Amino acid sequence: MTVMTMVEAINHTLHEEMARDDRVMVFGQDVGINGGVFRATEGLSAAFGDDRVVDMPLAEGVIAGSTVGLAVAGMVPVAEIQFLGFAYQAMHQIVGQIARLRTRSAGRFEAPITIRAPFGGGVRTPELHSESLESQFANCPGLKIALPATAADAKGLLAAAIRDPDPVLFLEPLRGYRMVKDDVPDGEHVVEFGKARTSREGSDVVIIAWSYMVELANRVADSLAAEGVSVRVLDLRTVVPLDVDAIADAVSACGRAVVVQEAPETCGFGSEVIATAMERCFYDLEAPIERVSGYDTPYPVGMLEDYWVPDAPRIEAAVRRVLGTSA
């Protein structure tokens, strides 16, 4: 075990995976000598050369689109989109092509493609740098979507993503790059997709979250523990595949739930969690599940963003409402 920040864990995993499999190529904007704008690809070009670590022209469409051809040629592409908001420039390739490669070729061509992108707010970035788009991609079959909440999971899920024969969107919380820091297993560490993680044990209410929102949920759980409220925190880890059983078990066990998403409320992934719970454990629910989310406005400018992104007080308030203990 080594204590690492999340961005260190990502960098370390990229080094390990490139060393393990020489078909792995890393490319994107500024990933070479600059090591990525957040240093996630630091040292890769020195270690593996500029044939395998490539600074691309500034065009997300072909950064994504070329992965399909590279996969056909037998490579294992790990592409970086500098900020998830710019994945829109590549949506036709990610959703229309990458996600469908296996289907269109009736299984002949695999797409062992990983697309990494930072996302999420709280760090005063300019426009379109903070958007949380996971639910939009979750409606697009053929993609898998991983959103680590810990440095250890960043390693385990990224290794799994790169080794997965199917395309994975690997979404890294901007705010977590340096704020999230924990024990990362040394050596081989692969976390299976579709297995949620119980981040806090508890039985009165469950907070369901993913990515950086897990950190906030944990804080709420810890602070309510002092009042004798037992809050479970379920970290989904991957939203596709979704651990439907874990959601059902947690909601049934607690009878009360809050789901936290950073995206705007309407059609965020929280709605899917609620629909899933409705389907699987309606009769165990003691109160309606609450959503805590961004608002139905574009992600706002720097001075407003802390009011937009869910924070611990808003989550705590929702938990109290669900428990029926609000003031």
Next chain:
Amino acid sequence: MTVMTMVEAINHTLHEEMARDDRVMVFGQDVGINGGVFRATEGLSAAFGDDRVVDMPLAEGVIAGSTVGLAVAGMVPVAEIQFLGFAYQAMHQIVGQIARLRTRSAGRFEAPITIRAPFGGGVRTPELHSESLESQFANCPGLKIALPATAADAKGLLAAAIRDPDPVLFLEPLRGYRMVKDDVPDGEHVVEFGKARTSREGSDVVIIAWSYMVELANRVADSLAAEGVSVRVLDLRTVVPLDVDAIADAVSACGRAVVVQEAPETCGFGSEVIATAMERCFYDLEAPIERVSGYDTPYPVGMLEDYWVPDAPRIEAAVRRVLGTSA
């Protein structure tokens, strides 16, 4: 009143709106002399000239992107994307730019932009011609999304879209173009956004749907009526703005509900309807709300599509399950 198919109603409305307001421009691929691949723009170029009805180069990004500049110049752009699946090529403009024009300019620039696109399955089109993407756009604040189910609403909602100072995605059911046919009011007819329509009255269960799925829901309602089951059908008409009150009223009144979407199950708009009902009328629910939807696979090839798209038997089975009357 004149009986029209949906595509006739759309064509008629485009003629009326272009005549009413000479700032309205219609453009896209093959919308000119060819009148659109479905004849939705038939006769417009002859009537209004090729300055206002324009065949564009084959590039969705700039078809969408130029609308922003046209709006700044004082025009009212009505752009066509030939099939909604190709809106992915323009996602960065639609979501990143058009939807945010008002926000970015603190209200100075309006985006009185309409983007029309056919979508939906059942007509044996090639790949990427049938995708239902409304939930992905619904997670993008700044857009409005209209999905008419009748020819009359096609007129009323399209007129409203073109006159709306905000950008509207106007989604036309491919299968409904000629299959949907009803009385369309002559002259001025504008349907306010955000007001759902009760397509069938009923009190035992409500089917919530939009676009062509309303047609199927009606059929189920009619056939179950013969058995004495009273099925209400609620047509959402616009998913943004969402008529939250109408959903809550219908679900509360019936106590049981089924939501039908053509998109894949995970993160379709149905999940939002369920989350909304959970929030507003959990305590009135007598059974969990069921979803009937496409499956979590890419929209399949022609021979399989009828098994993928929800049909009346699948909806009826869900209604019976929700009523607890399944065999």
Next chain:
Amino acid sequence: MVTTHPGSPASAAASGPTDDEQVEMMRRMIDANVFSTRIFNLQRQGRVGTNAPIDGSEAIAVGAAAALDPKQDWIYPQYREQYGLGRFGDELLDLIVLYNMGHPGGGAYPEHLRVFPYQISLATQIPHAVGTAWGMKVKGDPGCSLVFFGDGSSSEGDFYEAANLAGVRKAPVIFVLINNGWAISTPTSSQTGAESFAAKAHAFGFPGRRIDGTDPIEVYRTIAEARARATGGMGPMLVEAVTYRLGHHTTADDPTKYRHADEVEAAKSREPVAKFAALLGARGLWSDEQTAAQEASAHERFDGAWERAQATTWQPSDMFEHTYATPTPRMLRQRAEMIAHLAAEGEA
């Protein structure tokens, strides 16, 4: 750097095709034409879905495929050229039938067939072709990739982004822009203001060449030269192959709405299959009898393919097969529900 005259002679460096190769090209052009016509007509009978006939592009597809190495090179077609790519694997013709029926097996190209499936989302295959060429270069694999796309598709950002990347990486890729005058109802004059499509190569730093796309020999020689350049490490080439879309855009199209009969009539004199037959005939390499015989064999072959296609089984649950290597738990539930529902409805 750009040759802008249609019909300009290909570089002297390119040799071939041999007489035998020319005869084979002739046969394949006829096969392509027959298969395309049969599929088109079957749509009129409601037996296959919307499809795009090859009419006018036979020489481009067949000529390009003839100049490549089916064991080393990759082809990324759009949706009109498949009929002419039999040289890369004869199974392709069977698969075309399945594909146009909307059969789930229509994309099941066998492992050795270095052809990418149909592309419906225009221009999206161009970055794919560049990716493959780039990957081959990184791995040190021999060969190149070739991508077909239309005059209309050249307006998509994907073309420019991909060609620009190819220029930077000197990837061994050949861009074959089929200028058939039309993109559905949109003429090339509404598609670009450039003096030619070949001139677009200036934007990427590699050569552009405008050639007669109705002449399979010129196509062959140009592609052979482009291939030699590409595999010799000299990078990409853009080839604008000029022809005319003689038929409907697809079965869903009515071209009389937007173009003059005169224009179509005039283009018929350059119809590639008849023109090539006449040329080879004049050189004593081909006869009308051979045309008739080849047509008959193509029809027979189509009948066989159609019969095999009818007999190729499928089931509704096939849709769950190839989304992922292993279906998600939710998909397994959906699959089970679908099967149970169909059983209850007495359909399965």
Next chain:
Amino acid sequence: MVTTHPGSPASAAASGPTDDEQVEMMRRMIDANVFSTRIFNLQRQGRVGTNAPIDGSEAIAVGAAAALDPKQDWIYPQYREQYGLGRFGDELLDLIVLYNMGHPGGGAYPEHLRVFPYQISLATQIPHAVGTAWGMKVKGDPGCSLVFFGDGSSSEGDFYEAANLAGVRKAPVIFVLINNGWAISTPTSSQTGAESFAAKAHAFGFPGRRIDGTDPIEVYRTIAEARARATGGMGPMLVEAVTYRLGHHTTADDPTKYRHADEVEAAKSREPVAKFAALLGARGLWSDEQTAAQEASAHERFDGAWERAQATTWQPSDMFEHTYATPTPRMLRQRAEMIAHLAAEGEA
């Protein structure tokens, strides 16, 4: 069609700028430089967000704005040129301060200011500029639109798609590609294989011109000529203005990681503000004292802008103001919830 030599003389047709105009340009270049430096430094103190200094692009922004008509023409900037666009409305400089603070009023450009707000999503403003030019042409409005974008941004599909459309419609638009050698850490050699960025104009059928972007007079004359063409119905022009990004990409960047100090040192001799001051000085139009005085006035003006910015009120619920003309019912609920929550937390 493409002039590929930096520093080539602009066409004799272009006259101006007058001496007075040159002096005004000098002043605006100094203002731009001072404002940019002040904002950059405030980020270091944590008082404003990530921002991109203008260093090296002063002559391009100021020279282009000087050649346009602020009452008729539109400017679509990227994120580096705003500092130099004061000629279009002096409020712009105040708004730059608000914008970089992350203030909700930062985009509230007054009605008469024909400048589009900051663009962060690279190249997306290029289709906007073309749309405006096209709309002006359809309406018969006088004037043109001008769009700035970087060498990096030129790789985006949006540039090509928009320029191609502009070529077809002969829209009155001027494309100003600022080639400052770098896109963050990516040098132009990794950005394109084209012989120049100006050469990309061949792909669209309008002229491309490569000019010295450190010389405001050359910029002025080229843009004046392009404007005359555009407004005269002759269509677009692509201007590659060559300069060097002397500073950090943004406050978040460390250029020593990826480029040699020598290269930066060499480029300093072409630093546009000092170079122009020397040129005007030699012609007796400017002096060091004037530089000092202009700098002082710019600092004073910045102090005023900063003070006004501090005093410009805002509240959390501002975020609900401009999503739609009228908020949706759900947004009204969210707004009420937010206000109640903040009240409960004692924050509002």
